[in-house]
Amino acid sequence: MPRVLVVEDSGATRAYVRGALTAAEAGGNLIEVVEAESGFEALRLLPRGDWALVITDVNMPDINGLELLSFIRSSERHRATPVLLMSTQTSERDRERGMKLGAAGYLAKPFTPQELRDEALRHMRSAEVESQHG
Amino acid sequence: MADPGERAREEFFTEAQEIVEAFSRNLLSLDATLKAGGDDPSLVNEAFRAVHTLKGLAGLFGASKMGMLSHRLEDVLDALRLGRMHLSPQVLDTLFSAVDVYAQILVAEKEGSEAPLAAVDDLCAVLDALGSGGVPAGQLGSSYELDPGLLAVLTEYEEHRLRANIEHGLALYRLRVQFDLATIDRALEEIKERAKRHGEIITYLPTGESASPDTIELDLLMASRDDLATLIGTLGADHVVIEAVPRRRRPSLAAGTLHPPPPGGGTLVSLAPPAPGAEALVEEEPAPAEHAASLKSVTQTVRVDIKKLDHLMNIVGELSIVRGVLSRLSERVRADGQRQLSAEILRVHRNFDRRLGELRDAILEVRMVPLGQVFDRLARVVRQISRDVGKEIRLVITGAETEIDKLIVEELSDPLMHMIRNAIDHGIESAEVRERAGKPPAGTIALNAYQKGNHVMIEIEDDGGGIDEEALLEKAVAFGRIARAEAHDLSRQELLGLIFTPGVSTRDEPGDFSGRGVGMDVVKTNLGKIGGVIDVHSERGIGTKMTITLPITLAIVNALLVRVAGQVFAIAVSSVSEAIVFDPRKLKRIDGREVISLRGKTLPICRLDAVLALASEGPSEGRRYVVVTSLGARRLGLVVDAVLGQEDIVIKALGASFDDIRCLSGATELGDQRVGLVLDPAALLEEVLASAETAALGAALGG
Numbered sequence: 068m069p070r071v072l073v074v075e076d077s078g079a080t081r082a083y084v085r086g087a088l089t090a091a092e093a094g095g096n097l098i099e100v101v102e103a104e105s106g107f108e109a110l111r112l113l114p115r116g117d118w119a120l121v122i123t124d125v126n127m128p129d130i131n132g133l134e135l136l137s138f139i140r141s142s143e144r145h146r147a148t149p150v151l152l153m154s155t156q157t158s159e160r161d162r163e164r165g166m167k168l169g170a171a172g173y174l175a176k177p178f179t180p181q182e183l184r185d186e187a188l189r190h191m192r193s194a195e196v197e198s199q200h201g
Numbered sequence: 202m203a204d205p206g207e208r209a210r211e212e213f214f215t216e217a218q219e220i221v222e223a224f225s226r227n228l229l230s231l232d233a234t235l236k237a238g239g240d241d242p243s244l245v246n247e248a249f250r251a252v253h254t255l256k257g258l259a260g261l262f263g264a265s266k267m268g269m270l271s272h273r274l275e276d277v278l279d280a281l282r283l284g285r286m287h288l289s290p291q292v293l294d295t296l297f298s299a300v301d302v303y304a305q306i307l308v309a310e311k312e313g314s315e316a317p318l319a320a321v322d323d324l325c326a327v328l329d330a331l332g333s334g335g336v337p338a339g340q341l342g343s344s345y346e347l348d349p350g351l352l353a354v355l356t357e358y359e360e361h362r363l364r365a366n367i368e369h370g371l372a373l374y375r376l377r378v379q380f381d382l383a384t385i386d387r388a389l390e391e392i393k394e395r396a397k398r399h400g401e402i403i404t405y406l407p408t409g410e411s412a413s414p415d416t417i418e419l420d421l422l423m424a425s426r427d428d429l430a431t432l433i434g435t436l437g438a439d440h441v442v443i444e445a446v447p448r449r450r451r452p453s454l455a456a457g458t459l460h461p462p463p464p465g466g467g468t469l470v471s472l473a474p475p476a477p478g479a480e481a482l483v484e485e486e487p488a489p490a491e492h493a494a495s496l497k498s499v500t501q502t503v504r505v506d507i508k509k510l511d512h513l514m515n516i517v518g519e520l521s522i523v524r525g526v527l528s529r530l531s532e533r534v535r536a537d538g539q540r541q542l543s544a545e546i547l548r549v550h551r552n553f554d555r556r557l558g559e560l561r562d563a564i565l566e567v568r569m570v571p572l573g574q575v576f577d578r579l580a581r582v583v584r585q586i587s588r589d590v591g592k593e594i595r596l597v598i599t600g601a602e603t604e605i606d607k608l609i610v611e612e613l614s615d616p617l618m619h620m621i622r623n624a625i626d627h628g629i630e631s632a633e634v635r636e637r638a639g640k641p642p643a644g645t646i647a648l649n650a651y652q653k654g655n656h657v658m659i660e661i662e663d664d665g666g667g668i669d670e671e672a673l674l675e676k677a678v679a680f681g682r683i684a685r686a687e688a689h690d691l692s693r694q695e696l697l698g699l700i701f702t703p704g705v706s707t708r709d710e711p712g713d714f715s716g717r718g719v720g721m722d723v724v725k726t727n728l729g730k731i732g733g734v735i736d737v738h739s740e741r742g743i744g745t746k747m748t749i750t751l752p753i754t755l756a757i758v759n760a761l762l763v764r765v766a767g768q769v770f771a772i773a774v775s776s777v778s779e780a781i782v783f784d785p786r787k788l789k790r791i792d793g794r795e796v797i798s799l800r801g802k803t804l805p806i807c808r809l810d811a812v813l814a815l816a817s818e819g820p821s822e823g824r825r826y827v828v829v830t831s832l833g834a835r836r837l838g839l840v841v842d843a844v845l846g847q848e849d850i851v852i853k854a855l856g857a858s859f860d861d862i863r864c865l866s867g868a869t870e871l872g873d874q875r876v877g878l879v880l881d882p883a884a885l886l887e888e889v890l891a892s893a894e895t896a897a898l899g900a901a902l903g904g
Contacts, residue, residue: 077254077257079217079262082209083209110407133354134354136354138409
């Protein structure tokens with residue numbers, strides 16, 4: 068069962084994302100959604116396994132989404148894990164930065180559950196293909 | 202669009218409300234900082250984050266009005282936090298008004314009614330008029346050797362703070378800290394708290410290196426006015442390495458030229474080698490200790506509708522009945538001669554009893570919330586009113602962490618708000634009057650809460666002019682509440698108590714705020730509904746102190762069961778001080794009320810059968826008892842036929858058809874499956890005192 072880590076300090080938004088993802092199927096399997104309410108929580112959870120996808124909010128206190136992304140990119144084990152950023156920040160600057168740091172995608176809030184599902188599944192699949200081929 | 206789920210939606214409301222409350226607290230802190238002549242960028246950033254999250258939530262959950270308002274607020278706060286706009290008292294006022302508009306929107310959203318269009322539009326127009334500053338943020342002209350990897354992960358705000366600190370001549374330091382993953386949140390809060398005295402932590406970045414899988418290494422980028430030695434002195438530790446970030450020779454590192462950091466490798470985010478020794482920097486007074494940042498909860502929590510807890514508590518009540526059945530079953534089996542079986546049932550009963558007690562306590566604990574919730578709202582009101590009436594008020598809050606039943610907290614807000622309004626409007630004198638009296642021009646209102654046994658005490662104390670008892674008395678006489686002849690018999694305490702008489706505390710010319718036709722009598726009645734009692738102390742020229750005594754919870758009560766005219770009644774043990782044998786020969790009559798003398802003090806007597814209009818069983822042959830109830834400073838003796846014992850009871854509300862019955866606060870199921878009525882000592886006191894007053898008035902008029 069592919070596991071997705073959702074990092075977001077807003078509980079309601081986590082619930083929204085979980086709702087959108089658990090209704091979907093990825094590669095014939097149900098998605099297991101694990102929630103982290105802060106960057107720290109994510110740092111604690113990350114080493115506990117392999118992740119099909121990390122979805123993180125950009126604007127969080129202490130460890131922000133960009134920092135988390137940079138950490139994941141630099142980690143031996145999770146380097147290939149796709150990271151999907153989400154933010155209400157309409158700022159081109161943050162989006163650009165995220166892409167430069169190696170984000171798989173950038174979801175601007177508000178997004179519909181369908182949009183989130185499509186985007187998540189797209190990156191989970193492409194990650195799967197990449198890891199199979201190299 | 203698919204349904205985001207009912208749960209997520211529920212969570213949306215709770216979370217949005219919490220964020221609005223936090224936003225409001227944040228503005229209060231900002232206000233205080235501003236008044237003290239300082240500024241705290243982290244507070245502005247927190248306020249920004251609050252509306253930013255609200256905007257995101259509004260978008261996801263289709264709350265368009267909330268989204269619209271948040272969007273405008275975000276623009277303003279973004280401009281403020283990025284230094285493009287100055288935080289003036291006017292701007293702060295506008296932000297404050299957003300708190301109320303948010304509250305209206307949330308109520309409308311929840312009820313599915315129309316969002317308050319006009320209020321939102323008006324506020325948005327004001328926000329638009331504020332603009333959001335036009336000066337674009339400049340490039341990050343860093344004069345420091347900062348690692349590109351670090352610069353790449355700065356958010357716009359962090360970048361701004363970095364720039365602002367450098368511009369203000371602060372030096373940059375790198376703190377490399379090893380954290381235990383399990384305790385990183387608390388450890389980081391501690392470092393932040395200590396670092397505040399020396400400057401500002403701009404960002405945190407995991408270095409990608411760690412000593413073990415359970416630890417993580419972070420680089421903290423900090424700006425400070427203090428030198429390296431000072432920082433090492435207060436922040437240094439085994440797991441903390443502090444280095445100064447070296448200054449750069451070539452000017453300017455444009456943010457646009459950043460490259461993505463190379464993958465892997467521990468050197469990714471190092472901030473270049475340490476400087477060879479501490480740099481001498483501009484030495485200035487360290488910044489004053491700033492307002493403590495709100496600690497993000499590190500606990501795991503779930504939110505529960507209080508109705509569900511009520512339901513659980515009702516089940517506990519029903520289980521208490523099962524417990525009673527078990528106990529009687531044991532007796533019956535014993536009577537049948539099966540001693541061993543009886544003993545076994547008794548053992549089960551005891552075990553059940555203990556567990557039931559634990560369950561009840563656990564549920565009660567869950568219902569408790571800190572009074573700070575309502576105090577925060579009051580702080581906002583104080584700020585508003587003091588501005589409106591042009592009096593400077595200092596609000597000092599202590600004991601905000603004191604916990605009380607959620608339902609009681611909800612009902613407290615209006616009475617407390619009214620009392621505070623009273624204190625500002627009538628209590629605190631104008632600055633001129635105060636100065637003439639040798640007081641500081643700013644008035645002080647102290648809001649103090651603490652737990653005392655099974656009660657929570659809330660004190661509202663002002664250092665104003667005190668209550669004018671003579672004026673009170675005149676008013677009470679004019680309203681026919683008291684006979685002038687009776688006046689000199691009144692103690693000072695009784696005179697002050699007149700403030701709670703209907704009509705007396707209402708102003709002739711209603712003031713803008715407290716005189717809205719709601720008197721202290723209403724405050725008292727409303728507090729009485731949640732089992733609260735209010736006492737007043739006042740000294741002319743020194744101030745007034747109102748003390749509210751509240752039960753910790755209304756859900757379950759340890760009650761004394763008594764019998765009156767063949768019926769069982771329950772009285773909360775917390776309001777009972779003792780029970781004595783009733784001796785009718787010692788009865789005296791003073792001012793139309795029956796009293797006895799108890800250890801030299803006069804105790805008014807209440808004949809429950811008469812007050813409750815029960816068919817009296819005539820002059821009882823056997824001995825009767827007086828249950829002495831005390832509430833705040835007052836006492837009342839209730840005459841009962843028998844005292845049956847103590848029991849924990851779950852109080853259930855009487856139906857609407859019982860609304861006009863005073864003196865009863867509800868009903869309860871007793872262990873033997875009978876229903877008992879629960880007496881309300883506060884209402885009984887009222888009843889007895891009122892009837893005595895009528896009698897006294899009649900006597901005075903007649904004589």
